Amino acid sequence: MTEPPDVMRLLEPDVLLDPHPLYRQWHAQAPVLWDPGIEAWLVTGYEEALTALRDAETFCQDWRRIGVDTPPSLLSLQTLDPPEHTRVRHLLLEGFKAVDLGELERTVRARLDELLATAGEFEIFDFVSRVAEPLTLRTVTRLLGLPEPEQGWFVPLSNTIVDGMDASLRPECYEPGVAARSELTALVRDLLDSDLPEGLTSRAVERAPAADVDREVLLNSLRVVLQAGFQTASRFLVTGLLTLLRIPPEQRPVVATDKAVNELVRYAGPVHVESRACVRDTVLGEQKVRKGEIVSMFLGAANRDPAVFAAPDTLRWDRTPNRHLAFGRGPHACLGAQVAVLVARTVFGVLGTRHPRARLAAEPVPRPNVTEHGMHRLEIAL
Ligand code: HEM
Known part of the structure; x- marks a missing residue:
C-alpha cells in the first residue's frame, strides 16, 4: 500500500524552492490523487488539469453551486461561473483591449530605468522590494487607470491576502486574509467614489449598468485584478530571475521574446495551485470524483508532465x-497574460542585455506560499 500524499511537506523551504520531486512522486502514484488530510483531489496530470479547468459545468468556481454560502463581498470575476461570470469578464476584457500597450511598455521601461539606477548604487540589493514590487505596482495601477497606493502600505496587505489563500494548510492565515481583503476593497471603493482619470476603471464603471454588471461585483472584480495582477506579475519577475541567475552567465540567454517568456513561465511560473469544487459526480483521470469534493490543479506539475x-x-x-x-x-484563464508577458520580456530583456553577468548574492528565502510561490528577498549584484 502506498503512503497517502503529505501536503504539509509543500511548506518545507526546500520543497518551496523546488516542489517538482514531490509533484513527480504524486504523479507516479496517480495523476489525480486523493489527499485525506485536506480532503481534496491533487491533480498533477496535464490532461486532467486541462479538463477540469475547461469544464466549468462540472468543476465550479462559484461554490454556491455546492451549497456553500458566499457573502456578497466575495462575489467577483474569480468566484462566479458563466453566465454571470461572462458578463463581468467581457466588461473587463473590453477595457483590457482598449489599453495602449505601447504606452504601457514605455511606462514599464521608464520605471525600470529609475529603479535600476537607484538600486545600482548598491553593490548588492534586494530585487524583490527594490525592483519587482515597485515596478509591478506602477504597471498594474497604470493599466487600471488608478492612483498608485504607497508601496509600504499596499505590499504587506497584499501578501496577507496571498497567505490567506493557503488557509487549508495554515488555518491561522484565514482571518488576517479576510481582514486584508476588506481593507483592499475599502481602498478600491474609495477610488471608485472619487474623480477617476480616463482609463480602464472609469470606463468599466461607466459601462457596468448597460453590461448588467452589479456595482458590488465590479468593485470586487477590480480588487481582484489589482491584487492578482500585482502578485502574480511581481512574483514571476522574482521566480523567473532566480531561474535565469542559476544559469552560468556564458550560457544564459537574454529572455526578450514572448516565446522565451512563455517557456520561463512554464518552467518557473508562480501560480502553482488552482482549485475548483465538483458540482456533479464524474470521473477525472480514472478516479470517481463526487459532488462537493474539491479538486486542486497543480499547474506547476502539469507544466512538467512528460x-x-x-x-x-x-x-x-x-x-x-x-x-x-x-x-x-x-x-477563468488569465486576463492579464499579455501584460504579464510584456512586463517580463521588458525586465528580463533589459537585465540580460545591460547586466549579462548579474549574479545571486545570497540564497533566496522562499515565502511560505504554496498556491502562489514567491521569495521574501532576492539579493543580487548586477
Ligand atoms: C506571470 C504573471 C501571471 C500569471 C502566472 C498569472 C496566472 C493566472 C492564472 C493561472 C489564472 C487562472 C486562475 C483560475 O483558473 O482560477 C489567472 C487568472 C487571472 N489573472 Fe493572471 N497571471 C499573471 C498576471 C496577471 C496580470 C498582470 C493580471 C492583471 C493585470 C492578471 C489578472 C488575472 C485575472 C483578473 C484573473 C481571473 C480571471 C477570471 O477568473 O476570469 N494576471 N492568472
Missing part, C-alpha cells in the same frame, strides 16, 4: 508548441 512536454525539466527557449497552463485555461 506526456505533453519533451524534456520537461529543461528550459527549451524555442519550445513549440508550448501549451502550458501557467496562465490557466478555460473560462
